[in-house]
Amino acid sequence: MSNNESTNVGPEEDEAGKRAVLSKLVSLMRKLAEQGIDAQSCPPGQRSGLICPTCEGGDSGEKNLTLYIYPDGSSAKWSCRRKCGLKGVVQVDGKLVSKDPIEKVERKITVEGIKLEPLCDEIQDFFAARAISVKTLERNRVMQKRIGDEIMIAFAYWQRGELVSCKYRSLTKKFVQERNTRKILYGLDDIEKTSEIIIVEGEIDKLAMEEAGFLNCVSVADGAPVTVSSKEIPSEDKDTAFKYIWNCNDYLKKVSRIVLATDGDGPGQALAEELARRLGKERCWLVKWPKKSEDEHFKDANEVLMSKGPHLLKEAILNAEPYPIQGLFPFKDFFDEIDAYYHRTHGHEYGVSTGWKNLDNFYSVVPGELTVVTGIPNSGKSEWIDAMLCNLNHSVGWKFAFCSMENKVRDHGRKLLEKHVKKPFFDADYGRTVQRMSAEELDEGKQWLNDTFYLIRCEMDSLPSIEWVLERAKAAVLRYGIRGLVIDPYNELDHQRTPRQTETEYVSQMLTKIKRFSQHHSCHVWFVAHPKQLQHWDGSAPNLYDISGSAHFINKCDNGIIVHRNRDAKAGPLDLVQIGVRKVRNKVAGQIGDAYLCYDRATGLYSDSPVTPEIPERRPSNRY
Ligand SMILES: Nc1ncnc2c1ncn2[C@@H]1O[C@H](COP(=O)(O)OP(=O)(O)OP(=O)(O)O)[C@@H](O)[C@H]1O
Numbered sequence: 345m346s347n348n349e350s351t352n353v354g355p356e357e358d359e360a361g362k363r364a365v366l367s368k369l370v371s372l373m374r375k376l377a378e379q380g381i382d383a384q385s386c387p388p389g390q391r392s393g394l395i396c397p398t399c400e401g402g403d404s405g406e407k408n409l410t411l412y413i414y415p416d417g418s419s420a421k422w423s424c425r426r427k428c429g430l431k432g433v434v435q436v437d438g439k440l441v442s443k444d445p446i447e448k449v450e451r452k453i454t455v456e457g458i459k460l461e462p463l464c465d466e467i468q469d470f471f472a473a474r475a476i477s478v479k480t481l482e483r484n485r486v487m488q489k490r491i492g493d494e495i496m497i498a499f500a501y502w503q504r505g506e507l508v509s510c511k512y513r514s515l516t517k518k519f520v521q522e523r524n525t526r527k528i529l530y531g532l533d534d535i536e537k538t539s540e541i542i543i544v545e546g547e548i549d550k551l552a553m554e555e556a557g558f559l560n561c562v563s564v565a566d567g568a569p570v571t572v573s574s575k576e577i578p579s580e581d582k583d584t585a586f587k588y589i590w591n592c593n594d595y596l597k598k599v600s601r602i603v604l605a606t607d608g609d610g611p612g613q614a615l616a617e618e619l620a621r622r623l624g625k626e627r628c629w630l631v632k633w634p635k636k637s638e639d640e641h642f643k644d645a646n647e648v649l650m651s652k653g654p655h656l657l658k659e660a661i662l663n664a665e666p667y668p669i670q671g672l673f674p675f676k677d678f679f680d681e682i683d684a685y686y687h688r689t690h691g692h693e694y695g696v697s698t699g700w701k702n703l704d705n706f707y708s709v710v711p712g713e714l715t716v717v718t719g720i721p722n723s724g725k726s727e728w729i730d731a732m733l734c735n736l737n738h739s740v741g742w743k744f745a746f747c748s749m750e751n752k753v754r755d756h757g758r759k760l761l762e763k764h765v766k767k768p769f770f771d772a773d774y775g776r777t778v779q780r781m782s783a784e785e786l787d788e789g790k791q792w793l794n795d796t797f798y799l800i801r802c803e804m805d806s807l808p809s810i811e812w813v814l815e816r817a818k819a820a821v822l823r824y825g826i827r828g829l830v831i832d833p834y835n836e837l838d839h840q841r842t843p844r845q846t847e848t849e850y851v852s853q854m855l856t857k858i859k860r861f862s863q864h865h866s867c868h869v870w871f872v873a874h875p876k877q878l879q880h881w882d883g884s885a886p887n888l889y890d891i892s893g894s895a896h897f898i899n900k901c902d903n904g905i906i907v908h909r910n911r912d913a914k915a916g917p918l919d920l921v922q923i924g925v926r927k928v929r930n931k932v933a934g935q936i937g938d939a940y941l942c943y944d945r946a947t948g949l950y951s952d953s954p955v956t957p958e959i960p961e962r963r964p965s966n967r968y
Contacts (some may be wrong), residue, residue: 368417368436375434376420389415396424429581451524453507458522460487460498460510467497470515471551475649480554484531491520499547501525501565503532511547511565527588529562534596540601542661543619545612549605549645556649556657561605563650564588568606568615577621589622596623603664605631607644607781620667628667631660644768687861692740695933701938702952707903709736710933711827711866714859716897718873719907720886724921724943726751726760726832728907729870731950733828736764736794742827747800747813749836760797761789762948775946798824798883807838810854814861829862832872835892848896855900873897883912888926902929909943916957919943921950 369388376383380397393407401408410426417436436536463471463481465487471481487498489512509525531550535541542561544550545568553561564586580590589596594600602623606612620628621696633642634656642648648657666674684690695708707717709732719725726748736742737803749755758769765785768775781789800816802808814829820826831837841850857870862869875890885908888898898904904927910920921941928934940953 347359353883361582365415365417369413371436372413372417372434375436378410379432379434381409381422383411383413383420388411388413388417394422396426396430397432398430399424399426400585402426403855421911423913446633450526451522453510453522453525455487455500455507456509457487458498458510460489463488463497464495467495467515470497471748474548474552474646475555475653476548476551476581476646477555480551482553487552492597495519499530501528501530501532504536505533509565513547527565527591528563529588529592529595532592534559535562535595535599537800539599540603541596541599542603542605544645545606545615546644546646547759552644552646552649552657553605553661554729556645556654556661558658558661562592564606564615564619568611569618570611570614572614583622586622588620589619600627601629602627603629603631603661604667605645605661608633608641609614609643612644616667620746625667625669629664630667631664634660635966693932695930696736696740696742699733700923700939700941700950700952702941702956703923703925705934706937706939707905707923707928707934709828709868709931710902711868712863713902713904713930713933714855714862714869714871714900715905716871716873716888716901717905717907718875718886718888718891718897719835720875723907723909725872725907726923727943727948728941729830729832729951730756730760731948733762733797733830734760736828743796743798744828744830745798745817745824745826746830746831746832747808748830749802749807753799753801757790759948760793761786762946764792765789765948766949768946778946798826807836809840810857811838811839814857817861817867818865821867828868828870830870830872831858832870834871834873851896855896859900871897871901884908885922885924898927901927903927903933916955917942919945920953920955920957 365388373383381394383392383394386392386394389414390501392411392412392413394409395401395405395407396409399408406426409422409430410425411420411422413420416914419433421433422431428901468478468481471477471486485500485502487500489496489498489510491512494514496518496853499511499513501511507767508528510522511530512520519595524667527607529535529543530547537559540560542553542558543565544553544561547563550561550562550563553559583590583642598740602619604616604619604824606616606619616628616630620630633644633648634652636642636647636651642651645657648660654773685693692709692711695710697704697708707715717729733742737744746756759780762769765781766789767778767781767785771780771834798819798820800808802812812944817826817829820829839854840848841847845853858869858871858934861867873891875886885906888904888906889895906922906924906926908922908924910916910918910922919942921943923939923941925934925937925939928936938956940956941950942953943950
């Protein structure tokens with residue numbers, strides 16, 4: 345109403361209007377009271393919270409019913425925020441428009457009303473053939489009904505002494521259900537006082553369970569879905585296929601252990617999954633039916649009872665396994681792997697020797713691990729890794745992928761060929777002592793290069809991201825069967841961080857990705873990282889903590905190695921190389937310590953050094 349209109353209304357008319365609204369409100373309150381809603385204290389024009397007359401606010405008795413009375417007193421609407429489904433609208437001059445699905449569909453039935461009869465001999469024989477006793481049939485009040493000229497088994501659905509619904513099954517396996525009755529679980533009263541229950545897929549399976557001594561069993565009311573739904577679980581009022589679960593929630597919510605003994609076929613397992621999704625997987629166990637033959641399992645409880653008897657059925661139920669929860673495993677799921685490890689059937693369980701006896705005690709190469717290699721510039725990190733890969737290829741035939749952005753391909757090829765052929769590529773100064781490799785040796789070497797190494801190179805101007813590199817490495821595992829990946833060096837990758845990400849967080853996440861790749865593909869990764877600019881460097885070997893970027897390199901790697909070479913003729917031979925193993929997570933693979941190798945400039949090969957001199961380390965640390 346506009347301001348103009350309100351000023352035009354006289355005091356008498358105003359009073360008459362108020363009286364009309366009041367009279368409508370009185371009628372409305374009466375109509376609401378008929379619905380069990382006491383709206384006496386609810387002012388019109390605003391939402392009020394009341395206790396729902398259907399669900400009574402659950403155990404906590406909360407005021408979940410929202411009632412709204414229109415300001416003119418002409419009508420009111422309500423809905424319950426709990427999942428009882430009560431909704432409705434009432435008009436003073438019109439009828440109740442109830443939206444309550446239960447009100448609409450629920451029919452009250454009785455044994456006499458739906459004309460149930462005691463079981464005839466034929467049906468008793470049918471059950472006897474299925475190993476179901478008369479005693480069990482009687483306790484479950486299984487009856488029969490004539491529909492047309494057919495006699496059907498009547499499975500009565502009781503709840504606290506009241507007949508709620510009835511399902512009929514002909515001997516030829518046709519099913520009919522009493523229409524417009526409330527859907528509940530079959531045998532519901534049997535689980536009222538138990539904390540452990542069994543859910544089966546059919547009424548006859550419920551009876552079979554009783555023969556095996558389990559009374560605490562219910563059957564679903566409807567059959568099984570064909571597959572598991574890919575959608576979220578619908579809200580209670582829309583979850584029509586599983587209405588029987590929601591309707592029995594008061595019984596089910598008290599239960600701590602639920603054994604799902606649905607059929608072993610696809611739909612039966614889909615039903616188990618749908619039930620577990622609704623009931624909570626953490627309190628569900630799953631039955632695996634025993635074997636029927638070499639490659640077939642029994643389908644359900646009744647089949648096991650008929651073929652193997654009550655003891656085996658009982659055993660199957662007692663052997664139910666915890667329902668699988670994604671990401672949560674019992675240790676026994678890994679026993680095959682542990683056995684294979686113990687018997688060393690996969691190979692390389694102790695790690696593969698790098699090819700140098702001096703290093704065998706400290707470091708060997710285990711598939712699926714991450715080794716971080718550091719050392720000051722020009723210390724020979726790349727040379728040593730290349731030499732090791734050549735050794736690994738010669739000893740166990742492994743293949744590798746290189747992501748080494750600093751190397752020109754032809755230079756890298758030259759260095760690898762020299763190690764393989766054991767001769768210099770050129771007859772330049774560095775190799776004058778040994779004869780140059782022949783053209784034939786080059787050809788054979790090229791073939792070996794091609795069969796052994798794969799190159800991950802970003803042809804674009806931009807630097808590759810770690811994800812980009814790992815994607816190609818994965819392809820190399822699948823296509824060529826590589827067993828190792830070298831990323832050399834770390835600072836040649838694109839390290840764009842999100843605005844809020846610290847370098848530490850970034851490094852941690854990057855290394856997690858690398859480790860996941862290496863473990864998943866059983867592929868060893870060597871990751872070369874440079875140390876920070878060392879101030880006042882005295883020529884000694886750096887420490888793992890000197891790696892530029894973050895301490896995560898040391899924390900996350902399985903092995904940490906420092907390559908260092910002597911550049912002081914007074915301190916020892918100039919070809920002497922120190923391989924400092926500073927971290928070994930897996931004691932099977934090695935231990936902390938130093939090995940000394942000799943470097944041959946002509947061929948780029950390393951050999952075991954006969955001497956083990958003391959080369960002082962910068963900032964000695966007892967951490968690694
Ligand atoms: N012990 C050694 N004695 C003499 N020269 C060596 C020795 N080790 C490596 N070199 C030479 O040093 C050069 C650099 O080696 P390499 O590229 O492997 O070092 P790096 O530590 O990986 O260097 P950067 O950190 O710059 O990548 C190569 O020419 C190699 O032949």
